């Protein structure tokens with residue numbers, strides 16, 4: 451390897467290290483602040499039942515909610531009551547996201563396993 455390529459490789463390695471550190475910071479912020487601007491809901495199988503974890507979540511308007519499928523089955527996020535929404539069907543290790551702009555109470559289920567139910571409460575304010 452000549453010196454120029456070596457320097458470029460070293461610079462790239464530094465860039466990746468920096469990006470990884472930034473990502474780690476973002477994950478810590480997300481984990482510690484449920485009232486922040488991005489939160490994650492996990493879909494898991496517990497005692498042979500799939501479920502959204504947590505089943506009840508309170509966020510501020512403008513928060514991006516991401517559902518991560520940590521189970522072996524496909525699922526959806528489908529609104530109930532007055533909430534007309536349905537995500538695509540997403541499989542193991544896939545995720546879907548939605549930004550909640552308006553305050554309100556959003557009940558939803560999984561259209562494939564309708565016993566899976568959960569609620570997101572969106573509060574006004576930044």
Ligand SMILES: [Cu+2]
Pocket residue numbers: 500523524525526560561562563566
């Ligand atoms: Cu499901």
